[in-house]
Amino acid sequence: MSILDALKKPGLPERYKNLTEEEMVKRVVAIKAEMGERLYLPAHHYQKDEVVQFADDTGDSLQLAQLAARNKKAETIIFCGVHFMAETADILTETQQTVILPDMRAGCSMADMANILQTERAWSKLQMLFSDTILPLTYVNSTAAIKAFVGKYGGATVTSSNAMAMVDWGFTQKERILFLPDQHLGRNTAYELGVPLEAMAVWDPITDTLEYEGDYNEIKVILWKGHCSVHEKFTEENIDKVRREFPDMNVIVHPECSFEVVEQSDFSGSTKMIIETIEQAQPGSKWAIGTEMNLVNRIIQQHPDKTIVSLNPNMCPCLTMNRIDLPHLLWALEEALVGQKTNQIKVESDTAFYAIQALNRMLARA
Template identity: 50%
Template sequence: MYKSQQPIPDEYIVMSEQERDERIRTIKADLGSKLVILGHHYQRDEVIRYADYRGDSLKLAQLAAQEKKAEYIVFCGVHFMAETADMLTSSEQKVILPDLGAGCPMADMAELGDVEVCWNLLTTQYTQDIIPVTYVNSSAEVKAFCGRNGGMTCTSSNAPQIFTQLLGNGKSILFLPDEHLGRNTGLKWGLHDQDILLWNRENLEEVELPKEAPKLILWDGYCTVHQKFEPQQVDEVRKKYPGIKVIVHPECSHAVVEKADLSGSTDFIIRQISEAPAGSIWAVGTEINLVHRLAQENPDKKIVSLNENTCRCVMMNRISQPHLLWALDNLNKGEVVNQITVDEKITADAIMALNRMLDLSK
């Protein structure tokens, strides 16, 4: 589990936004190629404006690994993302998370001990091949677990390819930690409800194992943000905006994905809207910071949130302009704060899981 963030000095809170902006830009210039700032798409505008790269978690970690001259990788995201960056970069590079409290509730829903209990029960019950697959939105420990047990990671983009490779070869899948990405991908592949078992991590007595191994065993984790979108909101937005296109992230429930026109990864959503014709109208079911940014960057289209009352990703929004400045200020003084490091053995096993994903999704 990640550590708690200690309060930062008041001076960073009370200074004006303009002064913080000037100081951040000055430090970036001073550190030059020694510093790379990564900004996840869900970051607030006051932070992502300083990012050298924007993207999803794995893409950002891969970009960081290419920045061989950078001594400091400041990841404006959440804990598991910084872990992945640390695993993919060299031992000389230091990965910093501006607020140690920026975690991911969904990743935290799959704790290693609970996953091992599930795995032991499944492998004791069944002789069929079960492959553990974890969404990259998971801890380094869970990625390493999958690596050690012949499994792999996946992204929301390549999950369909991974499922095709495994299910098509007669394997069963234990999918961690997001029930909804797993269910949406499995049903799209051609599975039926009876092929899928939902694993209750908090009450094993409710998990009734069938005689034959299910084709897909889903961990009952979820994204708290994407669960704010509901099927009736799709109906409501269609009534309000005739001709609107609805696009959602596959972390939404299957009922929402089924009603939407399109579903896909964050990059898919951005690409679809960017390439859409002028004058088109879109309702987007994903984190509100990104939706607002899409509206700003595509003024020739009308873009609204599928749920205008949805909250921001609370954990992602822990990364603030004051926290970023505080972290950079310390780096400029030669002091590294909030460094994220992953044990070498965990890294080696997790990299196996990542590499298997890359091999299967080519």
């Protein structure tokens, strides 16, 4: 079933909109207790607190998918994240396990910036330009179809934690890398590995053109023109303001931020790295964090011994992540309790076959 097909299905029943928070919490607790080990409920770090409070595990997208795959006892996995994360969980789990996304509107704008038709069209044109010298790599923040495309052509997935290792591996396989769908993570990673900006081009999937001035023979990395709508909103001006007002404050950002923001920060790294850095920081230290607001607020609450702010105080939480709320979670649980597979995420077998190859090539180097 495609995302468009899923969105045509009825949404949250009206009755859930009239329940109090206390009623919903009580019911969620009761269903979790009744289903026991038959249920597994992972939640991404960016989820709302009203959802995270019931999570069996919290983590990043790949980590949660792997934990779901190891949980052989769970018959139903209610994945509190976004569509591509639930797809990855379905690919990695057993056939008899059911993966549910509480709200099918929970997507990812970055993942949507690279669809399979655009990618196949780009690949055909890039092959004409560069012949068989390109290896495709995709951020795990991509659709199952894009993961399958990458797997089919010998490439692998990457995470923000292992992007450097995977891009480095990619250069042992081919002369050039096509990095999907986040240009910022690709650029920041390649630059850190020593690839100059002058050797990076950008593929625009809207105009089907390669953005580059110079000799194409010099190109080492082709960056897909996609981005995270949240992390791209952190700016150099945000950093300048923090430096002026708090000269002793550390700036730490996610590598989905722009090149300029990452270069001007004190630290950059994955969600896991950001969390661990703050955990290990000295009491009294000061931090401006450039990542999703739900997570930043949670970190602030967990570390009252430190001064922590959002790098951009006017940021909103990730809108698509926030689609999943307590009413949708309760709906998913009540449906699962009576054996209904409402909002099931199921990746077609052909797509899963190649996608698992891309994932396994990465996991073999973890």
